[in-house]
Amino acid sequence: MASGDGLLLRVRPPLARMTRDQALGLCELAQSLGSGMIDLTHRANLQLRGVRPEDHDAVVEALCRLGLVDVDATHEAWPAVLVAPCWQAGDDTQRIASALLARLGELPALPSKFGFAVDAGPAPVLTEASADIRIERARSGGLIVRADGAAAGHLVPRDDVAEAVAMALAMAVWFAATAGSVAPPSRRMRGLQQVCAVPRGDAPLDTAAPSAALPRPGMSQLGPVYGVAFGQIAATALGHLLQDSGAVALRLTSQRGLILEGGEWRESTAFITVADDPLLRVDACPGAPACASATVATRALALSLARQLLTDSPEAPRSLHVSGCAKGCARSGAADLTLVGRSGTFDLVRNGRAGDAPAQTGLSPENLRLCIGAP
Structure with missing residues (x-):
């Protein structure tokens, strides 16, 4: 999609994992044919920023060589499959996700x-x-399908x-057949x-087991964990x-x-290294x-x-969201x-989403600070 700083290209690594060579190749690509910045999303996807339209085909070809996008463009429109990140080879998460990915083409x-x-x-983390x-x-x-x-x-x-996998696919088929019959048509399962x-x-029926936390900055069973402020990664810093x-x-x-699988801890000023950092x-x-839809600087x-x-x-407050527009x-x-x-x-929204009705509107950054009690 087009953005204020060029094209934005989504990359969905299978099982949210890239080999060392794939990750380094992505970093090199971001520097040579993009802005040098990579976004990390809440769906464990990556986005290359700042790609010029004339370089689009070259970027896609390079991503195909790295094994990070499917050579069949129609597959990129298939539903996302998010996985708990600490899966081990051969465990239920890995086997179910792999089998599900192989059958997504059956869906409407x-x-x-x-x-x-x-x-x-052992416990849900997503x-x-x-x-x-x-x-x-x-x-x-x-196991449950919910x-x-x-x-x-x-x-x-x-x-x-x-x-x-069969139960999950059947539930998706039911959604596709039912979502359009309600008013207004639903685009997400929760709404339906x-x-x-x-x-x-x-x-x-059964309920889910008590949830657990995702790995936070520090050492995990797989390797060191780093946070990414605002999901914005400098490709040079990640490569190093x-x-x-x-x-x-x-x-x-x-x-x-x-999560740097199999790696050793290294201090870094480019990433979040403390588990209780407020930026998380x-x-x-x-x-x-950077975004054509935004009218304000955010970060x-x-x-x-x-x-x-x-x-x-x-x-x-325990959480803060600064959005350039109402899309959130x-x-x-x-x-x-x-x-x-x-x-x-x-506009200021308390205890809500970007599209919710604001408590106050038309605030300058200075007035905004006064309203929320910031120095």
């Missing part, structure tokens, strides 16, 4: 943001991530991987759940970190984190001038407000404070 047309989450480890159909570990220890927004999911007979119940069939750490692969998380609770889109303001507002005080691309969920650019000024 679905909305562009429709997707699956495969979260079959409960806050955007997905429409979830394959999770059940409270009873088995529609987003539903309190319980359908138990998978015998925990069979093929059956889990409010008016229609997913057919249960003969499968008994990969090489210095000796990592064999790079994994992405839905909370804009990087801030979302901000690229803003103006400098978000950076300054994060240090001033997101403190340990019980009265302090950087955060789909609600935040304690959401600042929305409109005609060069900011």
Whole structure:
């Protein structure tokens, strides 16, 4: 898609993992044919920024050689499959996700943001991530297939991987057949759940196991974990970190984190290295001038407000979203404070999303600080 700084190209690494060579190749590509910046999204996707239209074909060809996009362009329109990042080869998450990816071509047309989450480890870690159909570990220890927004999911007979995939695909087919029949038509499973119940069939129900946290900055069982402020990565910094750490692969998380698989810890000023850094609770889109839809700069303001507002005080807000426009691309969920650019000024939304009704409108950055109690 076109943006204010050139074309934006999405890359969806299978199982949210790239080998060392793939990751370094992506960094080189971002520097040679892009702006040198890479975005990491809440769906564990990457986006190359600043690609010139005349270089589009060359970038796609290079990504195909790296094995990071499918040579069949129609496959890139298939639903996203988000995976719990700490999967191990041969475990349920890896086997289910691989089998699901192989069968996505069987599905009818679905909305562009429709997707699956495969979260079959000991405890679900993707409960806050955007997905429409979830394959999770059940409270009873088995597997469930759960529609987003539903309190319980359908138990998978015998925990069979093929059956889990078949149930998830059947649920997606039901969505495609049903979503257009409600008014207004629904584009996400959660919205459809409010008016229609997913057919249960003969499968008994169970709730998901208590959730756990995604890996945060520090050392994990797979290797060092780094946070990415606002999801914006300098390709040069990532390349240096990969090489210095000796990592064999790079994994992405839905909370804009990087896991350097098999690597050693290296200090870095380019990434978040502290687990309780307030920047982990801030979302901000690229803003103006990088995005043509934005009328305000976002990230400098978000950076300054994060240090001033997101403190340990019980009265302090726990989350902040600075959006260049009402689309709210950087955060789909609600935040304690959401600042929305409109005609060069900011609207203030409390405990809501970018598209919600604001409590105050037309605020300059200075007036905005006074309203939210920032120095």
